[in-house]
Amino acid sequence: MNRYESPLARVGIVLFTMLAASFFALPLLWLATAPFDARVNLTVHIPAELTLDNFRAVFQNSFAVRALLVNNLIIAGGAMLTVATVATLASYGLSRTRIPGRDILVYVLILFSSVVGGTAAMVPLFLLAYHLGLVDTHIGVILVMSGGLLPSAIFIMRDFVDTIPRSYEEAALVFGASPLHIFRDIAFPLVRPGVAVVAIWAFVNAWGAFLIPVVLLRSPHNMPASVALYSFYSEAGTPVHTLVAAYAFLYTIPVLVLYLIVNWRFGFRFFGGIKR
Amino acid sequence: MAQITLENVTKTFGAVTAVDRVSLTIAEGELVALLGPSGCGKTTTLRLIAGLEIPDSGRIFIGDREVTRLPPRERDVAMVFQDYALYPHMNLMDNIGYPLKVRGVPREELRQRVQEVARRLQIGDLLDRRPSQISGGQQQRASVARAVVHEAQAFLFDEPLSNLDAKLRLEARAFLKHLQHTEGVTAAYVTHDQAEAMALADRIVVMNHGKIMQIGTPLDVYRNPQNTFVAAFIGNPPMNLLPCHLDMAQGVLVVAANQAPLDLGLLRERIRVALKDGDSLTLGVRPENITLGAEPGPAAIPGKIYVTQPLGGETLVNVEVGDQLVSVRIFTEELPPLPEQVWLTLDLARTFLYGPDGERIV
Structure with a gap:
């Protein structure tokens, strides 16, 4: 660990890393949940109604x-x-x-x-x-x-x-x-x-x-x-x-x-x- | 088995002459060690014999066949590499049997021949292991086994023992010498370790800067080093080399380090070349051919005890002669007390004199 680093700086670094990570993680999360959701928009949320209908439609x-x-x-x-x-x-x-x-x-x-x-x-x-x-x-x-x-x-x-x-x-x-x-x-x-x-x-x-x-x-x-x-x-x-x-x-x-x-x-x- | 002959072979890499007009014959069934410091061209010489390098000029024969420009696989030689070059993805059976597999030997015969050789080399129960699962000594044997299975005209060893620890190296050395004798193979053996070369070889080729400095039996090279390079390279501790110059008027040799005059005595008659006053020469004398005393004598030079090193059966004494350290080997377990100022008496019958060009003149 770098001993010149102040606790405040470390908190800042962690926050920034989290922000950057979520920026990349959100689309992936959307990709993991949206296909099984009957009602999809561009937000990430836990599907209210799980369904495989989307896949059925795709295979048509x-x-x-x-x-x-x-x-x-x-x-x-x-x-x-x-x-x-x-x-x-x-x-x-x-x-x-x-x-x-x-x-x-x-x-x-x-x-x-x-x-x-x-x-x-x-x-x-x-x-x-x-x-x-x-x-x-x-x-x-x-x-x-x-x-x-x-x-x-x-x-x-x-x-x-x-x-x-x-x-x-x-x-x-x-x-x-x-x-x-x-x-x-x-x-x-x-x-x-x-x-x-x-x-x-x-x-x-x-x-x-x-x-x-x-x-x-x-x-x-x-x-x-x-x-x-x-x-x-x-x-x-x-x-x-x-x-x-x-x-x-x-x-x-x-x-x-x-x-x-x-x-x-x-x-x-x-x-x-x-x-x- | 066949003899190997090199005729005036030269190999350069860019501006560096790695092997410089080397001529050499290795007789049938003979083991010749190529000895020298790193970069002296010994490994390149071996690779030229193997066909891994092609010479710029000169000719190479294995048996009666000229192989100078043939690819390695048409030369019928076997080689043991410094890093053993065992294939990490094959077990020992496949590794040792690889030369046979390449030749299209049927699987069953291959197994039998590998097993036979492996048993002889005491690795018969390791054949299903991979190289990473066996010890360094066993890897070394496996790489020798692969060479034996190949049944070639000649064996080439490229520092095969240098990756083993000291104890294993002694064992492997004895094993290799025994193997070479029982199989009666013609072998070239590259090493930088003079003890290894002395112990193994029928003849030693001492090389430096791509040139052969001396060829001879181990004892011959040790007893009669032809130039200062061989004198300094062979022997442990190495030969003492004292720069000096000739004083014709006094009829003595003056040691440069402390200006001590040394009566040449018997040595004078044995000088083979014409010398003139002031010629700078080098006096070579092995540590065991010097005695220490308290009194001066005609063949003695003064010095000051620097340090004594008891080694068990012998004692190594370092004596300061001017600004140079001279080692003296005394074969007694307990050294008699010596004054700080001593006289070193040289055994002139076993003292060498080298001319200004470093070549032996006595």
């Missing part, structure tokens, strides 16, 4: 259900697979090859592209997808999403790969293993926690993506849940709180479950730091 909307259960899984799953595979291979390569100026190259390229990516590149990305015939396809969305996520993913993965002692691979080399053997038997099992972290991170990002799908997709039956959420708005453009709440609740479940699984299996260790 086949467009929204398809968006959540099919399109979102394809897009997020596809982005997860692509990002995890490419980031693992790329970070392994970047960590293990001797290229002059490699570190500067990696830092500049990766940080630069993760700053510039996304919204600013939307128009060129759209044109690129258009000329490749990838507009209104899930592949297009997956590729663009993966492209945006990869720099940071490689950055995270490289930290994991760098913690593997070189002597593991050198031993395997001396004992006759091919590079493929080494990757499969030694490097990959050891970076698995990193792969899991990156995979989940990619999944969560792609799961919640709105801008890229809405720009690249055309037909309603291809749209992901983030777009389908708007089908629970009235014709006047105001949200139907009960249905939005129920849909949003369903929308968050897979992410929560994945997070819990990874946390349970590996512990969430962002940016490597596996201490042996």
Whole structure:
């Protein structure tokens, strides 16, 4: 404890922390209660009348259900697979090859592209997808999403790969293993926690993506849940709180479950730091 | 088993020459220790043999085969690493059996061969454990077992004992030497510990700054160090090296530290090179080849007792000669009383003289 801190200052800090915490906690609390409430407004309150009618109504909307259960899984799953595979291979390569100026190259390229990516590149990305015939396809969305996520993913993965002692691979080399053997038997099992972290991170990002799908997709039956959420708005453009709440609740479940699984299996260790 | 030959091998990393024109032959069944301080190029030499580094120039042979540019897996060598390099996600069976698995040996045969080797190395009952569940000494044996299972042409050891505590290290040292003898393996053994090198090796290669300073049997290197580097590096406590210069007029060597003249006596005839007046030389004498006395003599230099260290069977006496400390080893349990001012008498038959370039001239 800092002995120069006066009791008054400490009370102030605690109050401020509580205020900040409740600012972030309230929407989550709303998300936890509102879906089960027959009468929803934008305040958090204990439901007067518990009901599952909201969910029933949501499942009547086949467009929204398809968006959540099919399109979102394809897009997020596809982005997860692509990002995890490419980031693992790329970070392994970047960590293990001797290229002059490699570190500067990696830092500049990766940080630069993760700053510039996304919204600013939307128009060129759209044109690129258009000329490749990838507009209104899930592949297009997956590729663009993966492209945006990869720099940071490689950055995270490289930290994991760098913690593997070189002597593991050198031993395997001396004992006759091919590079493929080494990757499969030694490097990959050891970076698995990193792969899991990156995979989940990619999944969560792609799961919640709105801008890229809405720009690249055309037909309603291809749209992901983030777009389908708007089908629970009235014709006047105001949200139907009960249905939005129920849909949003369903929308968050897979992410929560994945997070819990990874946390349970590996512990969430962002940016490597596996201490042996 | 095969012999290993290095011909004029050089390896540089940027501006640093890690291995500088090294030529060396390790005979079949011989264990050669590469000894030197850190950064002397001994590990790089080993990695060049293993194929983990490719030399800039020179050639490397294993048996009759030139392997200079072959990848490690085509060289048929086994290696034991300093950190053992056991895979944390595999049990010992899979770790030791990995060289066989990679070669596509059937599972059942692999199990048998691993069990056989593990039993011989006394880790047979640990095969279902992971490396983190066994002791350092057992890990070391497991990493040796993996090398034995590989049945290679040559063994390469990269400081395999440096991560063990002192007691275990002695045990493991004896075990490794026994293993090397019974298996009759050709081995290169990197270490910075001279006692380890002396105890294990058939021959020692002393290296410094990427160059070979001396090659010889342990006793040869100890008895006849060819230059001041080897003289100072081998032996514990190290050899006393006294800078001095030649005074032709008086026919004596003047010790730089206290200007004491020293009659060269017999040494004079054994000098192999032409010297001139004022040449700065280095006198090398091991602590056990000096006697302490109260009276001056022709081969004696004066000094002042600095400290005495009784070590049980022997006593180590540090004597101040000018501003330099000279160690003297006396093999008695109890030291007779000595005056504060003493005379150090050098055993000239076992005294070395090194020229201005540090090379031996006597």
